[in-house]
Amino acid sequence: MHTSVISYRYDRRDIQAGILHIGVGNFHRAHQEFYTHQVLESPDQRHWGICGVALLPSDETLVGKLTQQKGEYSLTVCGREGQDQVYVMGSLIEVIWGVSDPEAVLNKMADEAIHILTLTITEGGYNLDKATQAFNFEHEGVKHDLAFPTQPQTVFGFVAEGLRRRKAAGHQGLTILSCDNLQHNGHTTRKAFLSFIEAQDASLAEWVKSHVTFPSSMVDRITPVTLPEDVQRLNARSGLNDQVPVYCEDFSQWVIEDNFVGGRPAWERAGVEFTEDVSAYETMKLSLLNASHTLLSYPAFLAGYRKVDDAMHDPVFVQFVQNFMDRDVTPYVPAPGNTNLELYKQTLVERFANRSVSDQLSRLCFDGISKFPVYILPNLAHMIRDQKDLTRLAFLFASYRHYLKYKTDDSGEAFAIAEPWLTSEDERVIASEDPVEFLALSAFQSLNLESVKDFVGPYRAFAKRIQGEGVKVTLDSILH
Numbered sequence: 001m002h003t004s005v006i007s008y009r010y011d012r013r014d015i016q017a018g019i020l021h022i023g024v025g026n027f028h029r030a031h032q033e034f035y036t037h038q039v040l041e042s043p044d045q046r047h048w049g050i051c052g053v054a055l056l057p058s059d060e061t062l063v064g065k066l067t068q069q070k071g072e073y074s075l076t077v078c079g080r081e082g083q084d085q086v087y088v089m090g091s092l093i094e095v096i097w098g099v100s101d102p103e104a105v106l107n108k109m110a111d112e113a114i115h116i117l118t119l120t121i122t123e124g125g126y127n128l129d130k131a132t133q134a135f136n137f138e139h140e141g142v143k144h145d146l147a148f149p150t151q152p153q154t155v156f157g158f159v160a161e162g163l164r165r166r167k168a169a170g171h172q173g174l175t176i177l178s179c180d181n182l183q184h185n186g187h188t189t190r191k192a193f194l195s196f197i198e199a200q201d202a203s204l205a206e207w208v209k210s211h212v213t214f215p216s217s218m219v220d221r222i223t224p225v226t227l228p229e230d231v232q233r234l235n236a237r238s239g240l241n242d243q244v245p246v247y248c249e250d251f252s253q254w255v256i257e258d259n260f261v262g263g264r265p266a267w268e269r270a271g272v273e274f275t276e277d278v279s280a281y282e283t284m285k286l287s288l289l290n291a292s293h294t295l296l297s298y299p300a301f302l303a304g305y306r307k308v309d310d311a312m313h314d315p316v317f318v319q320f321v322q323n324f325m326d327r328d329v330t331p332y333v334p335a336p337g338n339t340n341l342e343l344y345k346q347t348l349v350e351r352f353a354n355r356s357v358s359d360q361l362s363r364l365c366f367d368g369i370s371k372f373p374v375y376i377l378p379n380l381a382h383m384i385r386d387q388k389d390l391t392r393l394a395f396l397f398a399s400y401r402h403y404l405k406y407k408t409d410d411s412g413e414a415f416a417i418a419e420p421w422l423t424s425e426d427e428r429v430i431a432s433e434d435p436v437e438f439l440a441l442s443a444f445q446s447l448n449l450e451s452v453k454d455f456v457g458p459y460r461a462f463a464k465r466i467q468g469e470g471v472k473v474t475l476d477s478i479l480h
Helices: 028-029 032-039 055-070 104-112 140-147 156-167 187-200 203-210 228-238 279-302 315-332 343-351 360-367 369-385 389-404 423-432 436-438 441-449 454-468 471-479
Strands: 018-020 049-054 073-078 084-089 093-096 116-119 175-178 217-220 246-249 253-257 271-274
Touching: 018 104, 028 032, 028 073, 028 246, 032 049, 032 084, 049 055, 049 104, 055 093, 073 228, 084 228, 093 104, 093 253, 104 156, 140 156, 140 187, 156 187, 156 203, 175 187, 175 343, 187 203, 203 454, 217 279, 279 315, 279 369, 279 389, 279 471, 315 343, 315 369, 315 389, 315 423, 369 389, 389 423, 389 436, 389 454, 389 471, 423 436, 436 441, 436 454, 454 471
Parallel strands: 018 049, 018 116, 049 093, 073 246, 116 175, 253 271
Antiparallel strands: 073 084, 217 253
16 A cells, blocks of 8 residues: 655755754654755745754664665654655755764854754753753763864764854854753753853853853654664555655644744744743643653553553553543643643543554653653652652652563563663662662652652552562552
């Protein structure tokens, strides 16, 4: 069965790169590229093409395939009613791998035609301490970049050297726009990059303060990892021979603080909402979508599910997520703008259950150390203060401990965990036989959970019961 393929109508030879993007992964190619691709259809927007930059050794294969295809790839947008649309994307007009050609990256950052630098470097990529939120100067790559400014290895070193060249050439500043799932991501980005630049080059830091803006943005579109079997499946349906196809859900949202120092694309023509304050939208999305993903991920994985949609066709998990959204989150989430919160929550449940965007639970489980402080702890702090029922969150923490400590699910199947930011102290508290010691994990330290009696009681009971009877039986007991 072939799906209709919609190609771009602009001549890519007429497109100039005005945006440099770091982190050319699936989410970026399903989200920011898609908005930009639509805007490029307008003749007055042809100077807003995207130059993609990858800085990690692990990016080599992706960059090679994208380069072979001259930056073109296909995006399959999967409808909740089973209707899919395939777009051939033309907005990515250049791709540079910083590992093999760092000079090309630096010169591009200094290029006068580039007005916006966008980022998808993951929640953990901003290198801020989980508990104190201070920039981590002990990172090996950061130490290297402070010592050798012209030979950068990290995103911070690259951006600092690129901006230094820009300043030396007398060019105007840039807008640095984070597209990562972080609360107040503009503030976080400014803090991370300025902390590094101040330590490396005080005069450049002064220039950045007056020439670079860091708007906040809220991004939303579920985009699974594309597995080798997905590549075959997507190409069979589209009739294309794309080495790096992407697929995503039909829902998409992007809300941006309108604070651009050197102009911006007319993204509003493609549905972007511009606002003076993104925070209410961020709170809603992080507290409902991202927190629900985290809440679902570890228990569902331990129950034997591997796909989000499979778990969300199990009434037990649907009820668990809905109770969490209604009882634990909604009292603390003001609806922004004209948002209908009940409709938003109902749509979330439909999106999670969308069979055509079968997202991997392992992707949601990845890097919980970075996710808990952003998605779970802020709301939990309010709940502790107001003496709310902590049952569902105590169960989540017990599930996360079991996932990290035992690495086997309810049926005894072993799995590998992916937690790139675990410290040696984290490893120690995970290994402890006393479940309460786990509450000293670096990700949780801001809340001092060990001293919250209303949390420790149910948490300890859940940890014991999950170990003895499994996560599914334990969850059933919560719901009934």
